Amino acid sequence: xxxxxxxxxxxxxxxxxxxxxxxxxxxxxxxxxxxxxxxxxxxxxxxxxxxxxxxxxxxxxxxxxxxxxxxxxxxxxxxxxxxxxxxxxxxxxxxxxxxxxxxxxxxxxxxxxxxxxxxxxxxxxxxxxxxxxxxxxxxxxxxxxxxxxxxxxxxxxxxxxxxxxxxxxxxxxxxxxxxxxxxxxxxxxxxxxxxxxxxxxxxxxxxxxxxxxxxxxxxxxxxxxxxxxxxxxxxxxxxxxxxxxxxxxxxxxxxxxxxxxxxxxxxxxxxxxxxxxxxxxxxxxxxxxxxxxxxxxxxxxxxxxxxxxxxxxxxxxxxxxxxxxxxxxxxxxxxxxxxxxxxxxxxxx
Amino acid sequence: xxxxxxxxxxxxxxxxxxxxxxxxxxxxxxxxxxxxxxxxxxxxxxxxxxxxxxxxxxxxxxxxxxxxxxxxxxxxxxxxxxxxxxxxxxxxxxxxxxxxxxxxxxxxxxxxxxxxxxxxxxxxxxxxxxxxxxxxxxxxxxxxxxxxxxxxxxxxxxxxxxxxxxxxxxxxxxxxxxxxxxxxxxxxxxxxxxxxxxxxxxxxxxxxxxxxxxxxxxxxxxxxxxxxxxxxxxxxxxxxxxxxxxxxxxxxxxxxxxxxxxxxxxxxxxxxxxxxxxxxxxxxxxxxxxxxxxxxxxxxxxxxxxxxxxxxxxxxxxxxxxxxxxxxxxxxxxxxxxxxxxxxxxxxx
Numbered sequence: 001x002x003x004x005x006x007x008x009x010x011x012x013x014x015x016x017x018x019x020x021x022x023x024x025x026x027x028x029x030x031x032x033x034x035x036x037x038x039x040x041x042x043x044x045x046x047x048x049x050x051x052x053x054x055x056x057x058x059x060x061x062x063x064x065x066x067x068x069x070x071x072x073x074x075x076x077x078x079x080x081x082x083x084x085x086x087x088x089x090x091x092x093x094x095x096x097x098x099x100x101x102x103x104x105x106x107x108x109x110x111x112x113x114x115x116x117x118x119x120x121x122x123x124x125x126x127x128x129x130x131x132x133x134x135x136x137x138x139x140x141x142x143x144x145x146x147x148x149x150x151x152x153x154x155x156x157x158x159x160x161x162x163x164x165x166x167x168x169x170x171x172x173x174x175x176x177x178x179x180x181x182x183x184x185x186x187x188x189x190x191x192x193x194x195x196x197x198x199x200x201x202x203x204x205x206x207x208x209x210x211x212x213x214x215x216x217x218x219x220x221x222x223x224x225x226x227x228x229x230x231x232x233x234x235x236x237x238x239x240x241x242x243x244x245x246x247x248x249x250x251x252x253x254x255x256x257x258x259x260x261x262x263x264x265x266x267x268x269x270x271x272x273x274x275x276x277x278x279x280x281x282x283x284x285x286x287x288x289x290x291x292x293x294x295x296x297x298x299x300x301x302x303x304x305x306x307x308x309x310x311x312x313x314x315x316x317x318x319x320x321x322x323x324x325x326x327x328x329x330x331x332x333x334x335x336x337x338x339x340x341x342x343x344x345x346x347x348x349x
Numbered sequence: 350x351x352x353x354x355x356x357x358x359x360x361x362x363x364x365x366x367x368x369x370x371x372x373x374x375x376x377x378x379x380x381x382x383x384x385x386x387x388x389x390x391x392x393x394x395x396x397x398x399x400x401x402x403x404x405x406x407x408x409x410x411x412x413x414x415x416x417x418x419x420x421x422x423x424x425x426x427x428x429x430x431x432x433x434x435x436x437x438x439x440x441x442x443x444x445x446x447x448x449x450x451x452x453x454x455x456x457x458x459x460x461x462x463x464x465x466x467x468x469x470x471x472x473x474x475x476x477x478x479x480x481x482x483x484x485x486x487x488x489x490x491x492x493x494x495x496x497x498x499x500x501x502x503x504x505x506x507x508x509x510x511x512x513x514x515x516x517x518x519x520x521x522x523x524x525x526x527x528x529x530x531x532x533x534x535x536x537x538x539x540x541x542x543x544x545x546x547x548x549x550x551x552x553x554x555x556x557x558x559x560x561x562x563x564x565x566x567x568x569x570x571x572x573x574x575x576x577x578x579x580x581x582x583x584x585x586x587x588x589x590x591x592x593x594x595x596x597x598x599x600x601x602x603x604x605x606x607x608x609x610x611x612x613x614x615x616x617x618x619x620x621x622x623x624x625x626x627x628x629x630x631x632x633x634x635x636x637x638x639x640x641x642x643x644x645x646x647x648x649x650x651x652x653x654x655x656x657x658x659x660x661x662x663x664x665x666x667x668x669x670x671x672x673x674x675x676x677x678x679x680x681x682x683x684x685x686x687x688x689x690x691x692x693x694x695x696x697x698x
Contacts, residue, residue, distance in 0.1 A: 079353070088438070095678065104547050
């Protein structure tokens with residue numbers, strides 16, 4: 001078996017290791033059901049910065065620093081950084097890391113960015129091009145609402161199916177070798193990935209991200225199952241990034257039509273981070289930060305402790321721009337699937 | 350020698366091949382000194398599209414189709430597409446390729462994007478993850494002016510050091526193997542790359558892109574020479590992306606201070622595409638499209654015919670956003686260096 005799998009997948013033969021991870025979130029994410037999982041929870045959305053954009057840059061910095069510190073690596077030891085965010089020209093990321101001095105590869109996949117950066121980081125390590133690569137993604141509720149929807153000060157009403165953009169950044173260090181093993185901590189490895197193509201089902205309502213993205217998630221799952229000859233039951237759980245309540249329901253229907261029952265092996269990360277009843281977040285969570293912080297804060301703990309053995313991490317992205325919406329265009333979407341395994345229990349078949 | 354070279358470089362041991370290339374430009378680029386080099390020259394900037402953004406999406410489509418046709422490949426045979434542009438959320442690219450069905454990896458490096466996409470495409474092929482990967486970048490004068498500066502209708506005056514954004518898209522297909530060799534055509538290969546870190550020298554004038562980017566170009570060149578133990582004289586020519594007249598002069602000075610004389614082994618692609626005297630383009634050319642179309646239209650012909658044997662292709666990017674400029678921020682910049690060789694004359698030392 002080579003590194004090219006099926007039509008659009010890669011196998012990482014050396015199984016690159018997630019040597020460490022960092023997560024920083026805002027107050028609303030900290031008050032949610034996963035609040036105890038994150039490294040740092042901010043007390044307010046600005047954290048003393050002069051603007052929301054500068055605050056988001058701080059999120060980027062802090063999660064990367066957290067991951068590097070846990071790995072015992074300094075900036076000079078990180079060979080490449082693959083990262084991105086939702087802002088025009090990746091503003092939060094560029095300004096957040098401009099003083100790091102780490103060779104930088106900018107990635108844009110809207111809310112699928114953590115899947116894209118993780119896949120590229122693993123490919124660079126598995127391909128022998130790097131010993132340590134950092135992968136990161138971030139989003140911020142206030143910068144996103146301002147850019148994609150309406151200024152917060154307007155107090156616009158949001159439809160019930162609208163999702164709430166996560167304020168947070170998640171980082172991982174992907175390495176060729178495991179750190180000296182800590183007591184009881186399992187090794188977590190990236191074993192393969194399926195890159196998605198753009199799918200546009202004609203949805204034009206920019207609040208209905210979940211509905212727009214579900215077909216892209218379905219397409220990459222179908223490609224993944226075919227390429228690796230697997231089914232949903234081969235995974236402890238498949239986690240989509242931020243389809244929310246409505247989008248994840250639609251995904252289950254779409255997959256059922258194709259003969260795959262996700263039930264019992266599927267959760268959407270956008271439905272886990274907030275308590276909808278108490279926090280009034282409507283359709284669930286979204287944003288690059290959603291899958292990034294749930295991976296680095298929540299899922300990694302379950303993988304390291306052995307509660308999860310093999311997952312498929314499927315961040316989903318809506319590739320619209322405010323301009324394309326104004327010009328009456330529909331929403332092109334994408335999703336990437338990354339196989340993550342907790343080592344020692346189940347082997348690649 | 351392994352695939353990791355020095356601190357921030359990669360060696361592509363299998364020397365992936367540029368199997369084909371495509372270039373599409375607007376009328377002003379067609380009327381310039383390189384006009385005869387491009388596959389397609391549009392008669393006007395819109396080419397019948399309803400908006401400038403849709404026109405830029407057409408550029409993306411046409412240059413990719415041209416590259417695929419020359420390679421004799423259909424869309425299904427291209428395993429991954431790495432691409433990006435200057436527009437918010439990569440609008441031109443996403444809408445240009447949404448119907449292609451090719452697994453898509455979005456890259457953002459401002460005007461350095463062609464270097465980023467080419468480097469990632471070569472790494473994916475050299476790493477064994479793909480047989481054929483397309484790399485593309487585009488820009489459009491009208492979409493860029495509208496987004497980054499002022500609406501064209503205002504008729505704002507531009508300072509003499511301002512550069513002119515290229516309307517054009519360049520694509521290459523990077524492959525593991527050469528096509529059946531055409532008569533007299535040499536094989537052109539990607540042998541290595543140096544990824545740049547972000548450099549910010551505090552320039553705040555968004556018209557002075559060349560001045561802002563020159564230090565980033567110098568930084569990646571210094572890293573490249575150190576990593577590969579080379580000097581400017583090891584290359585027939587080093588081509589920066591779009592520093593323009595003022596930026597390229599500054600780069601030569603910066604490099605001279607570091608002990609490297611570029612003279613006779615250096616050109617800036619932004620000074621080649623327009624005739625400044627006749628076309629009134631002021632500081633030279635810029636935009637993702639500048640390095641993309643000069644590579645695919647002009648340099649590839651010289652490489653294929655043997656007029657150039659080994660070049661260093663160094664697209665440069667200014668990672669500002671209109672918002673960061675409004676907030677009084679300086680301009681973070683980046684550059685990536687890619688070694689491209691015409692096979693059979695000089696071997697990797």
